[in-house]
Amino acid sequence: MRNTNISKNITKSELIISHLGVSAIIEPQTSQKKGILKDVSCRMRSGEIHVLMGKNGSGKSTLAMALSGHPDYVIDSGSCVLEKTELVTLSADERARAGLFVSFQTPIEIAGVSVFQLIKTAYEQKFGLIENVLNFYHEVEREATLLGIPTASMHRSIHEGFSGGEKKRLELLQMKFLKPRFAFIDEIDSGLDVDAITMVSQYLKEMVADSQMGCVIITHYERLLKYLPINAVHLMSKGSIVTSGDTSLADQIMRDGFDSVMKKLEL
Ligand SMILES: Nc1ncnc2c1ncn2[C@@H]1O[C@H](COP(=O)(O)OP(=O)(O)OP(=O)(O)O)[C@@H](O)[C@H]1O
Ligand SMILES: [Mg+2]
Numbered sequence: 001m002r003n004t005n006i007s008k009n010i011t012k013s014e015l016i017i018s019h020l021g022v023s024a025i026i027e028p029q030t031s032q033k034k035g036i037l038k039d040v041s042c043r044m045r046s047g048e049i050h051v052l053m054g055k056n057g058s059g060k061s062t063l064a065m066a067l068s069g070h071p072d073y074v075i076d077s078g079s080c081v082l083e084k085t086e087l088v089t090l091s092a093d094e095r096a097r098a099g100l101f102v103s104f105q106t107p108i109e110i111a112g113v114s115v116f117q118l119i120k121t122a123y124e125q126k127f128g129l130i131e132n133v134l135n136f137y138h139e140v141e142r143e144a145t146l147l148g149i150p151t152a153s154m155h156r157s158i159h160e161g162f163s164g165g166e167k168k169r170l171e172l173l174q175m176k177f178l179k180p181r182f183a184f185i186d187e188i189d190s191g192l193d194v195d196a197i198t199m200v201s202q203y204l205k206e207m208v209a210d211s212q213m214g215c216v217i218i219t220h221y222e223r224l225l226k227y228l229p230i231n232a233v234h235l236m237s238k239g240s241i242v243t244s245g246d247t248s249l250a251d252q253i254m255r256d257g258f259d260s261v262m263k264k265l266e267l
Contacts, residue, residue: 008050013046013083015100015182015214020078022059022066022239033074036240037060040078046181047212049228051219051250054236057257060218061105063236064184068102069095097126099181103171103188107220109160115170116140116154119177125180143176143259148199163192172200173189176207189224201227221255235261 010182020035031085037059044050052060066073067080069092076214085098110118119140120130127168130136141151156162168188175183189197201224208215219226225247233249234241237258243249243265253259 013212013214014043014081016039016043016081018079018080018081020063020066020080021076022062023074023076024062025072025074025128028131035076035239036073037066040236040241042234042241042244044182044214044216046214046231047208048214048231049208050214050216051225051230051233052216052236052241053219053233053250053253053258055072058236059239060236061186062218062239064102064186064218065104067095067100067184068092068104076223093125096122096178096180099184101175101178101180103168103183103185105186105190107167107171110158111159111160114155115158115173118158119174122174123177133169140173140177144173147173147203148196149173165193165196168192169196169200172203172207179211180213182216184216184218186218187220188217189219189221194223197223197228200224204228222250225250237262237267 018041020037020040021035023033023035025182026032026034042050052063054060054111062073066075067087069090075088078088082098082100085091085101087095087098090098114135119135120133123136134228137154140154144151144154148170149166153162153166158170168191171188188200192200204215205228207213217228218223230247230250232244233247234244235249235253242262249261
């Protein structure tokens with residue numbers, strides 16, 4: 001991205017990614033790795049919604065996974081500062097406790113842990129013991145209903161046997177209760193039917209407005225974008241953010257395609 005001096009002037013509610021370099025671990029035993037992201041920089045404030053677009057394989061999910069602390073990725077260089085806390089040196093749990101939430105493109109399936117148990121455990125790890133579990137359960141049920149998730153699903157193993165669209169809604173349900181300061185949401189719209197997109201984007205919009213969470217949405221479609229107030233659009237290519245702009249950049253990409261936009265911008 002163009003901004004090269006972004007580590008300066010850190011204010012309270014900002015996520016500042018500076019010159020991030022990331023490799024995928026190809027062979028854990030020999031620590032063999034493959035460089036994927038180069039010099040990725042981006043900054044956002046709480047309450048903002050940013051969109052990250054790019055061709056297949058450009059590195060969008062790698063950015064989200066590396067920031068989450070996923071063990072398949074290593075951050076070779078650069079920093080990611082969330083409200084003055086350097087995340088890069090923290091464990092995945094510590095990053096989550098610091099206020100980062102990442103919804104993966106392909107959510108992880110955990111057998112034997114129910115949806116409610118997972119939300120309750122994650123909540124307690126972050127905020128301490130829940131005193132009135134029944135009240136909490138009803139709160140989770142209420143939010144699940146708003147997201148169109150049948151309340152009977154609360155007792156099913158997390159993600160096991162859930163449809164693609166249901167898994168995505170469950171990710172949002174977890175996010176609602178973990179109250180992150182910043183979230184990366186990787187292709188939340190993939191697998192959602194047209195009514196679900198309207199419902200999920202409305203839910204996300206309200207969550208951002210209420211909590212002032214900052215949010216990076218990774219998407220290939222403009223469907224989600226038309227319902228959300230977007231503050232910035234970033235274009236990733238070959239492991240770097242090559243340009244950023246407003247929603248007209250997303251419109252241009254959807255109309256003309258990545259290659260044409262990159263050519264016009266002489267990238
Ligand atoms: N664990 C890994 N091992 C080897 N290569 C990887 C690994 N993770 C990602 N890559 C490679 O890094 C590149 C970026 O992948 P990534 O999943 O980040 O792309 P993406 O922009 O999210 O694409 P899509 O739009 O298809 O989801 C791809 O070439 C991918 O094959
Ligand atoms: Mg991806």
